[in-house]
Amino acid sequence: MTDKPDLGALFGAPETSTFLGLQACDFCGAFSEKLSELGARIGLIGAPGATPYSAVGAYCRNGPDALRASIASMSANVERYNFDLGGPVFPEGIGQAVDCGNLPFDEDDPSTNRMNINFVVAVFLDNEMVPIVLGGDDSVPIPMLQAYETTGKSYTILQLDAHIDWRSEHMGERMGLSSTMRRASEMDHIERIIQVGARGIGSASVEDVQDALDWGVQFVSADALHKGGVDPVLAMIPEGAEVIVCLDVDALDPSIVPGVIGRAPGGLSYTQALDLIKGVAARGRIAGMDVVEYMPEVDVDGLGALTVSRLVAASMGVVARQE
Numbered sequence: 001m002t003d004k005p006d007l008g009a010l011f012g013a014p015e016t017s018t019f020l021g022l023q024a025c026d027f028c029g030a031f032s033e034k035l036s037e038l039g040a041r042i043g044l045i046g047a048p049g050a051t052p053y054s055a056v057g058a059y060c061r062n063g064p065d066a067l068r069a070s071i072a073s074m075s076a077n078v079e080r081y082n083f084d085l086g087g088p089v090f091p092e093g094i095g096q097a098v099d100c101g102n103l104p105f106d107e108d109d110p111s112t113n114r115m116n117i118n119f120v121v122a123v124f125l126d127n128e129m130v131p132i133v134l135g136g137d138d139s140v141p142i143p144m145l146q147a148y149e150t151t152g153k154s155y156t157i158l159q160l161d162a163h164i165d166w167r168s169e170h171m172g173e174r175m176g177l178s179s180t181m182r183r184a185s186e187m188d189h190i191e192r193i194i195q196v197g198a199r200g201i202g203s204a205s206v207e208d209v210q211d212a213l214d215w216g217v218q219f220v221s222a223d224a225l226h227k228g229g230v231d232p233v234l235a236m237i238p239e240g241a242e243v244i245v246c247l248d249v250d251a252l253d254p255s256i257v258p259g260v261i262g263r264a265p266g267g268l269s270y271t272q273a274l275d276l277i278k279g280v281a282a283r284g285r286i287a288g289m290d291v292v293e294y295m296p297e298v299d300v301d302g303l304g305a306l307t308v309s310r311l312v313a314a315s316m317g318v319v320a321r322q323e
């Protein structure tokens with residue numbers, strides 16, 4: 001097999017280890033003070049894991065670096081016109097966002113993993129920045145969502161996922177990836193949950209679905225989204241709502257994101273996902289976003305990393321334009 005021509009070389013992309021060549025801000029002792037000096041409005045952080053199930057381990061630990069590597073070829077083009085946005089990703093310049101690298105991760109110390117995620121998200125919020133957290137598996141959002149309690153505000157969650165994640169526990173673990181929305185529903189500062197993209201067989205039981213409905217979750221299955229479009233979903237978001245977007249990338253169709261542990265046919269298109277994200281910012285405000293469950297080891301020729309990293313870049317552009 002011959003080497004493939006490199007898109008980054010074509011564009012003259014410099015070597016970069018950050019997402020899109022963003023300014024780096026290391027997660028370190030002086031993190032909080034240093035961050036406020038940078039003046040960025042968006043903080044990107046990688047979280048290789050939080051509370052992995054022992055049966056499968058931290059199977060998405062390489063997700064954040066693979067997403068950065070995928071979009072590195074665009075780092076020379078960050079000021080070019082992005083047709084997803086009608087202008088450059090960052091209308092006020094690349095300084096609108098920083099990449100704070102990856103959090104430390106220890107597969108055997110989930111409580112410290114969760115503490116680190118909670119801490120860094122709280123620091124972003126304290127600096128009036130919008131956190132974008134790259135997982136890691138879907139246990140990463142639990143400590144992220146907990147951190148929003150410090151703001152005193154109430155939040156709407158828009159979850160995009162092939163699965164509803166309402167199991168009370170799995171193999172004795174309550175903080176794992178199958179319980180994310182159940183744990184969110186127990187947080188006083190979460191006032192509304194809208195879940196989009198469910199389809200096929202997952203781990204949810206009939207009782208789990210009923211518990212979610214009894215709590216007040218509004219479900220829009222993948223099938224309903226394909227038939228009805230994004231407007232009925234956006235109509236569920238009150239004007240001015242503070243919205244946390246929880247994106248499990250298996251919400252997207254496996255033909256465009258094959259790099260997930262549980263591929264489920266019938267998923268969202270890139271356009272549907274981006275239209276939902278744009279619609280959230282138009283109706284309310286994106287207060288944060290997690291992007292979890294990308295698993296490079298089972299991707300096909302980097303196709304999933306391409307889709308997900310471009311969606312993250314476009315989402316940053318949406319956030320950079322809001323308010």
Ligand SMILES: [Mn+2]
Binds near residue numbers: 163293
């Ligand atoms: Mn899922």
